[in-house]
Amino acid sequence: MSPLDPSRVDASPVEPSPVEPNEAEPSGAEPNGAEPSGAEPSGVAPGPSAPSPEAAKAADLVAVDGLTVDFGGLRAVDGLSFSLARGAALGLVGESGSGKSTVASALLGLHRGTGAVVGGAVRVAGLDLARASEEELRRLRGGTAAMVFQDPLSSLDPYYAIGDQIAEVHRAHTRATRRTARARAVEVLDRVGIPEAARRSRARPHEFSGGMRQRALIAMALACEPELLIADEPTTALDVTVQAQILDLLHALRQETGMGLLLVTHDVGVAAESVDEVLVMRHGRAVEHGPAAEVLAAPAQAYTRELLAAVPRVDAPRMGRPAGAADEALAEGAAAEGAAAGAVAEGAAAEGAAEAVAEGVGAGEVVLEAVGLRREFGRGRRAVTAVDDVSLTVRRGETLGVVGESGSGKTTLGRMLVGLLEPTAGEVRYEGRPHTGVRPAVQMVFQDPVSSLNPRRSVGESIADPLRARAARDGSARETREEREARIQGRVRELLERVGLDPAHYDRYPHEFSGGQRQRIGIARALAADPRAIVCDEPVSALDVTTQAQVVALLGELQRELGLALVFVAHDLAVVRQVSDRVAVMRRGRLVEYGPADQVYDAPEDPYTRQLLAAVPALDPAVAARRRAEREGAEVPGTPTGPGESRHPAKSAVV
């Protein structure tokens, strides 16, 4: 990671070792000779297959042996075995449907009474979950092992104060009085870094920001001092800087309390940041299991390699640049790039710099242009400025990446570019002429492929919509209805084929497709109008990494072929780097940085950009630990906040 200066890391050794001391020297520290790393060979992994004695097995915090979970004929987990020593941290990594969350639920016996059939043996802190009584199970849940869920908003009761909810959990496991439990709630909230914990404990979940909610859930987990923390995608719903803070918090808590951690995640980077051991899962089975550094640096299994290859790198330049028109344009622009960079370095006003950069890099004709765009929501004192004075250009055959955290205004900007939202001030120009309203030449691909397709209409009909609209608008009178119908359906089939789907699927409905296929349908629908520019709003954020890579590749292909101008709006810095020629970084509605992708990523000018980049999880555990130390050393002022805070300044403070 080039923007980070190693000398600074060395100068401030906050943490002497990248790995926790007790994990670094396992054999000496652990009683009963337990081996925390790779004690369970799991059959597939090439890890150290030392036969662990029965005594050591009993001492393990978690021992899973041949676990199977069936949901009515569907096998979600298939003969999984692993163990977790006390105080150790294991990451379950896999794509959606790999069964990793099912394993997490099984550790708390949450499948009991749900119709799922659980086989094999699961022991948590010596308790055999298959034989445990209801009361033993109840005591285990929250008392011995506590779970932190993915979505902190829906995981808390909206009607009760956060402190009361934590107190309720505490009282379920202790004989504490209402008052002591409430005091304990404030104590743990304070511990997880909620400022003014006593006062904030009376707030309801919706009054907290996303990061604070996740902290509150972690506080709930801490309330009864569990030996094991199970975190199921704890940071997936969070922005990258908040994610880094939450992972740092988990790390610090583990060092402080010595609890074990089972981290379930689809994000290899998150795992690298947080765990000693990684277990890669696919189709309910273990693919590979071993120390994080080894598995991630030198994966033994083909699937792991595939998975890692699909992870977009934020620290590597864009791969597979589009050849052709855009490339030429870039080559032409390269000479001017230096001058543009100079302009930025001189600290010219953001707008001036933006123009300079825009002129410097792309020599293709300008398709879309935003000039001083501003958008407010609400009126009077309640008015919120979502986008503030943003100017940028998108050229033919070029991709402009727009990155920012939630609430930064990137989606609002994207919608204004397409004409779905009218700007409060400034204008959008299409081919140099100001335009308002939606036009066929500028299309949009939406984030959620499920909700952006009508579930009651076949996908073919959905794609045909823009075609029919155009036929109705400027169709020739000579064409009969049958001819028109045949032409439109033929075109839809072409489009389906073009985005890599079977044209015979015209009559199928959205629920019959996978997430990646649905996004392809969304792209086909955007293409139906023969656009010159497409604004993609978080087009891959709901997809697994491998699917994500495929959709990104498709977009690149289409761009080369059709000379499309693409605007790629996303919160994921790595994805944006891998698709963009130029990048705009947004914060609180403003452009804080705007320039060629490599320049923005390798030599960021703005402190906020640097902070964002520093928060991206590294794939190498050693690098991750070094960066964590750096984060602890240097508190960047002005921690970014979500959309909720900008409206309620009194509530912000810490995410």
Added chain:
Amino acid sequence: MTGFTGFALRRALGALVTLLAISAIIYVIFYATPGNVAQITCGPRCSPAQVHQVAEQLRLDDPLFLRYWHFLQGIVVGQDYSTGTSVEHCSAPCLGLSYRSDQQVTQLILSKLPVSLSLVAGAMVLWLLLGVGTGVLSAWRRGRFTERALTGITLAGMATPVFVIGLVLMIVVCGQWELLPFPQYVAFSEDPEQWAWNLLLPWLTLALGEAAFFARMTRAAVLETLAEDHIRTFRAYGVGERAIVARHALRGALAPVIALNANDFGAAVGGAVLTETLFGLPGIGQELVHAVDVVDLPVVVGMVLVIGFFVVLANAVADVLYAVADRRVVLS
């Protein structure tokens, strides 16, 4: 809490506008209907001269909007009516005079309202207790015998007409067992104890059918809440199922209960005709049916407006309660 006060005020204003709209629609519907109102009011044996005199007295020749304006004026500041020999003052809120008895509609309604409110308020307490209780119980014991039994009972409750429930209750409780005397309305101000004893059967009659609807809805709402993520959190933290249902699931199910209750309360004030008739309670519903029978338009319009007032009021109260229960409502 300024946000909350503002919310309540806005809601009250909205209720007022709704009432105004209701009054206009009711007025137009009833007075613009074809048929010679003067002839009907005067009676079949009236001479044309008499009919003409009545029409003049009722200002039936004025344009409709003018009459509506006078009607509104009467509600706000009162009105004077000439009865031929003397002038009678009808103080605000004046809803006009009955065509049949020359009685002031406001007075007529005020004499009937306590009966209807006594009936509905008591019944409401019962149907909430019975309905919500049954709903929560059957959600908690889902899939077991208790739930199936309760589902059967509530289905039967919904399917049985009010007059059957009332008659059976009256025959069994008052006739066979002689536990209670046959109900006869006693005003609360006269004797609260007798008031309650005499209303017990009407309350039960009105509440039983209604409770069945509340039970079904509560059950569905509780089950829906039980499927939500935050319930999973408390299960995963070892909170007992009873506490989860009673504290978390019920709380989430309250919103639809409040909404349904507001509607049903308002509707029952004027709509409990069957119960009122069965037990001889001189309430609004009975009087309204009578007024419709004899085409006493001022009474009909006045009563419908008052019933509308209760529906709107109950809904406004429900919205405010809603906001108290869930602060997120105020924000949006």
